[in-house]
Amino acid sequence: MNTPASSGPAGPSTTTAAPATARPSTGSWNSPRDRAAKWSAGGESRGGSGDASDTPLDRVEIDVDPGGLPIALPISGTVTVIRGMEVGVRGIRLPMGAAVSVDGFAGTLDAEVVAASDGEIRLAMLGEPIGLTCGDRARPTLASGQPMGRGVLGRVVDALGHPIDGKGPVYAARGLIDRPVPAALTRRRITEPMPCGVRVLDAFTTLAKGQRVGLFAGSGVGKSTLLGMIARGAEADCVVICLVGERGREVREFLEDDLGPVAAERAAVVVATSDQPALVRVRALRYATAIAEQLADEGRNVLFLCDSLTRFALAQREVGLAAGEPPTARGFTPSVFAALPRLLERTGPREHGTITAIYTVLVDGDDHNDPIADTVRGILDGHIVLDRRLAHAGRYPAVDPLMSISRLASKVLSAEKVAIADRARRALAAAEAVRDLVEVGAYAPGSNPEADEGLAMSPALIELCRQRTDEISSLEDTFTGLSGIAAAIDGAR
Ligand SMILES: Nc1ncnc2c1ncn2[C@@H]1O[C@H](COP(=O)(O)OP(=O)(O)OP(=O)(O)O)[C@@H](O)[C@H]1O
Numbered sequence: 001m002n003t004p005a006s007s008g009p010a011g012p013s014t015t016t017a018a019p020a021t022a023r024p025s026t027g028s029w030n031s032p033r034d035r036a037a038k039w040s041a042g043g044e045s046r047g048g049s050g051d052a053s054d055t056p057l058d059r060v061e062i063d064v065d066p067g068g069l070p071i072a073l074p075i076s077g078t079v080t081v082i083r084g085m086e087v088g089v090r091g092i093r094l095p096m097g098a099a100v101s102v103d104g105f106a107g108t109l110d111a112e113v114v115a116a117s118d119g120e121i122r123l124a125m126l127g128e129p130i131g132l133t134c135g136d137r138a139r140p141t142l143a144s145g146q147p148m149g150r151g152v153l154g155r156v157v158d159a160l161g162h163p164i165d166g167k168g169p170v171y172a173a174r175g176l177i178d179r180p181v182p183a184a185l186t187r188r189r190i191t192e193p194m195p196c197g198v199r200v201l202d203a204f205t206t207l208a209k210g211q212r213v214g215l216f217a218g219s220g221v222g223k224s225t226l227l228g229m230i231a232r233g234a235e236a237d238c239v240v241i242c243l244v245g246e247r248g249r250e251v252r253e254f255l256e257d258d259l260g261p262v263a264a265e266r267a268a269v270v271v272a273t274s275d276q277p278a279l280v281r282v283r284a285l286r287y288a289t290a291i292a293e294q295l296a297d298e299g300r301n302v303l304f305l306c307d308s309l310t311r312f313a314l315a316q317r318e319v320g321l322a323a324g325e326p327p328t329a330r331g332f333t334p335s336v337f338a339a340l341p342r343l344l345e346r347t348g349p350r351e352h353g354t355i356t357a358i359y360t361v362l363v364d365g366d367d368h369n370d371p372i373a374d375t376v377r378g379i380l381d382g383h384i385v386l387d388r389r390l391a392h393a394g395r396y397p398a399v400d401p402l403m404s405i406s407r408l409a410s411k412v413l414s415a416e417k418v419a420i421a422d423r424a425r426r427a428l429a430a431a432e433a434v435r436d437l438v439e440v441g442a443y444a445p446g447s448n449p450e451a452d453e454g455l456a457m458s459p460a461l462i463e464l465c466r467q468r469t470d471e472i473s474s475l476e477d478t479f480t481g482l483s484g485i486a487a488a489i490d491g492a493r
């Protein structure tokens with residue numbers, strides 16, 4: 001094998017290159033045509049034996065060095081390590097995140113570059129590496145994109161865009177799943193409320209179009225049920241739902257019971273169940289985010305629901321550990337904390353439309369301070385907290401209005417509505433402060449006017465917050481209810 005001359009130290013290094021005999025004999029190496037010219041010289045074959053005959057297009061010129069000389073880089077590499085889901089490839093240089101196809105015995109497997117070290121790239125596989133052996137050939141996949149936009153509405157697809165609802169092919173434009181975060185100054189201002197049809201949320205954590213909030217709860221407290229209610233009741237043009245790491249049984253229950261057929265018509269659902277490889281689960285959220293971006297860029301107000309962000313983080317941790325990253329806080333790898341803000345910043349207000357996003361965060365043993373919950377709380381514009389004690393008391397949806405907060409409610413509600421909601425919140429807080437005293441009969445009515453008002457208002461407020469899953473309330477009705485409760489207390493004085 002010959003190595004072409006490199007005229008400067010800054011020139012990209014090459015491991016192997018085309019033989020000199022393959023060079024065109026005339027013309028300048030700097031012309032675009034020359035740069036695009038392919039080297040059809042032989043190179044490494046399967047197993048690296050050096051036999052050129054079975055891989056005639058094994059090298060391609062992809063760059064010129066600073067002196068204008070062409071550099072031929074290998075377009076395929078060789079699998080050298082397979083350890084669980086970790087696959088190492090040598091003999092090819094590819095950037096982080098590049099899509100790769102590996103030709104194994106059982107067919108071609110898709111993968112993604114997740115780490116690189118000197119002379120080796122590490123791949124995370126999109127399927128079990130069954131049938132792969134050392135010596136197999138790995139090559140970059142041409143980015144073809146996945147279905148996006150209107151055509152995905154009403155459909156349920158997997159993380160790679162394949163339909164899984166039995167309704168035939170998805171007819172939709174294709175796009176890439178990783179897009180840049182919009183520049184801060186191109187985002188439109190958040191000015192409008194996003195009524196979500198659930199009274200306790202509209203009253204105490206009014207959402208805004210383009211807001212991003214976390215839904216924090218332990219397991220089995222009612223996250224999926226609440227997301228279903230919001231998907232049905234929210235005043236959005238369309239809904240994108242990402243189910244990451246759920247058990248297969250739960251997906252069907254969510255689609256049929258919580259979402260229902262009517263809401264499913266305006267929803268695009270991306271599903272990656274817990275049994276799928278970690279990279280597939282990671283890609284599900286990146287893909288669903290891209291679908292929402294495309295729909296919003298066409299001028300829509302999109303509602304984006306992700307269940308759950310914690311399971312996405314666990315999947316990203318698996319990918320990171322397999323790629324050799326060190327575990328840090330509670331075993332989460334640095335790439336988890338890099339991926340979260342990047343993904344969460346992709347939703348929110350955009351130039352032409354908005355993505356209002358709700359991400360569920362599983363709080364381990366109801367510990368609200370785990371590293372993922374902490375990180376997410378810092379990035380988002382509000383949080384909704386579900387309380388297991390309320391669920392046990394049959395107070396569904398089990399939203400704790402005192403622990404939940406929307407940082408944008410006061411920006412999108414009239415001053416009158418903000419005042420009504422504040423009064424209701426103060427009443428609940430005052431009643432909560434004396435609850436223990438009341439329960440043991442130690443509270444003397446009249447000793448604290450705020451507590452008296454709280455105790456008088458809270459039963460009606462709690463009743464207002466209770467809501468059947470099949471009920472949808474408008475924002476106006478919710479606030480009429482709140483002012484009615486306050487007026488009744490004032491009238492009784
Ligand atoms: N609004 C509601 N009204 C009545 N029951 C409810 C309501 N929300 C939740 N539940 C009850 O709580 C159970 C668990 O709800 P759900 O599946 O939504 O919780 P989850 O937090 O998504 O659970 P997981 O952590 O397992 O995903 C339901 O099966 C139902 O019995």
Ligand SMILES: [Mg+2]
Binds near residue numbers: 307
């Ligand atoms: Mg659930």
